[in-house]
Amino acid sequence: MDKFFTSVHLNEDLCKGCINCIKRCPTQAIRVRNGKAVITKKFCIDCGECIRICPHHAKEATYDSLDVMEQYEYTVALPAPSLYGQFNNLEDVNIVLTALKKMGFDDVYEVSGAAELVSEMSRKYVTEHKEKWPIISTACPSVVRLIRVRFPNLIEHLIPISAPVDLAAKLARKKAMKETGLPKEKIGIIFISPCPAKVTAAKTPLGFEQSEIDAVIAMKEVYPKLLPYMKQSIDHVEELAISGKIGISWGSTGGEAGGLLTDNYLAADGIENVIRVLEDLEDQKFSQLEFIELNACAGGCVGGVLTVENPYAAKVKLQRLRKYMPVACNHVDDQVLEDVYWTDEVTYEPVFKIGIDMKESIAKMAQVDELCAKFPGLDCGSCGAPTCKALAEDIARGDAHERDCIHILREYIHKLSDEISMLDTKR
Amino acid sequence: MSDKITLHYEVSPDDFTRAGEASSNVKSKLKKMGVNPEAVRKVAISMYEGEINMVIHALGGTIDVIISQEDIEMILKDKGPGIKDIDLAMQAGYSTAPDNIRSLGFGAGMGLPNMKKYSDEMEIESELGIGTTVTMKVKII
Numbered sequence: 001m002d003k004f005f006t007s008v009h010l011n012e013d014l015c016k017g018c019i020n021c022i023k024r025c026p027t028q029a030i031r032v033r034n035g036k037a038v039i040t041k042k043f044c045i046d047c048g049e050c051i052r053i054c055p056h057h058a059k060e061a062t063y064d065s066l067d068v069m070e071q072y073e074y075t076v077a078l079p080a081p082s083l084y085g086q087f088n089n090l091e092d093v094n095i096v097l098t099a100l101k102k103m104g105f106d107d108v109y110e111v112s113g114a115a116e117l118v119s120e121m122s123r124k125y126v127t128e129h130k131e132k133w134p135i136i137s138t139a140c141p142s143v144v145r146l147i148r149v150r151f152p153n154l155i156e157h158l159i160p161i162s163a164p165v166d167l168a169a170k171l172a173r174k175k176a177m178k179e180t181g182l183p184k185e186k187i188g189i190i191f192i193s194p195c196p197a198k199v200t201a202a203k204t205p206l207g208f209e210q211s212e213i214d215a216v217i218a219m220k221e222v223y224p225k226l227l228p229y230m231k232q233s234i235d236h237v238e239e240l241a242i243s244g245k246i247g248i249s250w251g252s253t254g255g256e257a258g259g260l261l262t263d264n265y266l267a268a269d270g271i272e273n274v275i276r277v278l279e280d281l282e283d284q285k286f287s288q289l290e291f292i293e294l295n296a297c298a299g300g301c302v303g304g305v306l307t308v309e310n311p312y313a314a315k316v317k318l319q320r321l322r323k324y325m326p327v328a329c330n331h332v333d334d335q336v337l338e339d340v341y342w343t344d345e346v347t348y349e350p351v352f353k354i355g356i357d358m359k360e361s362i363a364k365m366a367q368v369d370e371l372c373a374k375f376p377g378l379d380c381g382s383c384g385a386p387t388c389k390a391l392a393e394d395i396a397r398g399d400a401h402e403r404d405c406i407h408i409l410r411e412y413i414h415k416l417s418d419e420i421s422m423l424d425t426k427r
Numbered sequence: 428m429s430d431k432i433t434l435h436y437e438v439s440p441d442d443f444t445r446a447g448e449a450s451s452n453v454k455s456k457l458k459k460m461g462v463n464p465e466a467v468r469k470v471a472i473s474m475y476e477g478e479i480n481m482v483i484h485a486l487g488g489t490i491d492v493i494i495s496q497e498d499i500e501m502i503l504k505d506k507g508p509g510i511k512d513i514d515l516a517m518q519a520g521y522s523t524a525p526d527n528i529r530s531l532g533f534g535a536g537m538g539l540p541n542m543k544k545y546s547d548e549m550e551i552e553s554e555l556g557i558g559t560t561v562t563m564k565v566k567i568i
Contacts, residue, residue, distance in 0.1 A: 245531050258530035324475045326447025
């Protein structure tokens with residue numbers, strides 16, 4: 001599969017070619033060309049900001065439709081813990097899980113259950129690897145991809161442990177194969193996701209070859225379908241929940257770090273804040289920290305673009321749900337765990353590099369400076385690039401032309417019209 | 428033949444991640460026995476708060492639960508440091524919980540007040556350097 005798969009696509013009919021998404025993209029991956037927004041795939045980190053900001057709803061997340069369930073003989077739902085925060089008046093997560101089975105899934109495996117195992121393994125890793133402090137979480141696929149293209153010095157700080165959903169998929173498949181005797185291909189492991197970044201992570205994982213997730217469906221599509229089944233489930237609840245406080249807490253910012261049972265951590269959310277933290281981290285401004293939890297979405301996973309509820313309200317609901325749960329219900333000694341650690345390294349992808357080698361880079365940087373001096377510095381976006389500097393870089397890369405800048409173009413037309421009128425008088 | 432059910436739990440101080448399991452266990456047993464939901468809820472909450480206290484503050488201990496037709500009695504006994512000032516400890520918001528678990532929702536200082544609120548009878552006996560015993564009763568309607 002393509003090394004740079006992205007889970008955002010454009011509905012061209014709705015795109016007006018305005019400047020909202022190009023200005024908002026944290027990696028300046030979008031340009032307007034021929035009146036439509038175009039994403040440079042290798043710059044895109046799947047943060048979902050363009051989807052959030054588009055006033056015309058032209059940016060859409062890529063995910064599987066609910067029909068995907070029909071492709072498998074036996075389906076297992078993997079609900080992300082953020083799902084529980086979407087509902088009002090929910091007192092027992094088992095109501096959601098029972099309803100998922102009524103909806104058509106053969107079984108459910110809570111991602112929060114696997115999250116507790118990841119927390120335990122992370123506690124061990126953090127204690128054993130002081131030389132890698134502060135250690136950076138890798139549960140958010142956007143953050144890992146951001147570090148991969150922009151912060152190569154921090155790659156070694158990434159915790160090389162599978163994200164909860166990936167571990168959950170492995171364990172769910174094992175359980176399903178054992179219980180049904182069916183071959184791998186007939187079992188569908190389907191993740192109910194709060195965000196499209198997990199689609200990218202399932203199709204092109206980092207840290208290992210292949211994901212055990214067969215399909216990723218959107219929380220916002222499951223939500224309305226689930227409500228009537230939840231009403232039916234209230235009186236006949238099946239005890240399907242397997243996780244405690246730590247697992248449920250992973251759904252919002254601070255939960256993953258909280259599961260490490262240390263107070264030496266930093267948890268940040270929102271892609272701009274994440275970038276700021278990473279910049280400071282690169283400059284080694286944080287000593288004394290053991291762990292850094294980073295989430296591209298404000299609020300954490302409850303703030304993902306495929307959720308229904310306001311992230312801050314969802315967080316309160318998760319806090320209420322977890323209040324009287326045991327601290328954790330999943331422990332590593334109770335399980336046989338294989339392949340939790342990453343098998344592949346994340347390698348630096350210098351996608352923003354402006355030249356093939358130093359010589360070319362120096363020449364192009366000089367060109368960029370020269371062009372920037374010519375441009376008015378308004379960052380108006382009319383050329384289709386987010387800033388004048390970005391346009392200058394595009395020109396240096398050979399992707400654009402000086403006269404894409406409408407101010408330069410206007411001067412040029414003035415000059416031309418002066419010359420034309422001079423021709424006229426010369427007669 | 429006995430007309431009571433007795434359950435015994437060892438609460439370990441070493442594995443914080445198992446804290447809350449005993450009360451979770453009792454809750455499911457009570458549900459299976461068809462105890463009215465209100466009583467189940469009260470037992471679940473008061474025993475949970477007591478169990479967590481034992482792990483966070485008291486180096487673990489034992490919990491004995493006696494279920495009869497009229498009520499559920501819980502005896503939480505530890506050999507921890509003891510409570511210096513019980514009235515202060517019972518004050519809402521007063522907490523001596525360590526920082527590293529606050530992000531999980533602990534340390535609000537509502538443990539003992541909640542135990543009192545959700546039980547029908549509660550007694551605390553404590554001696555510094557020896558330990559604490561909390562006894563609670565929840566009536567079954």
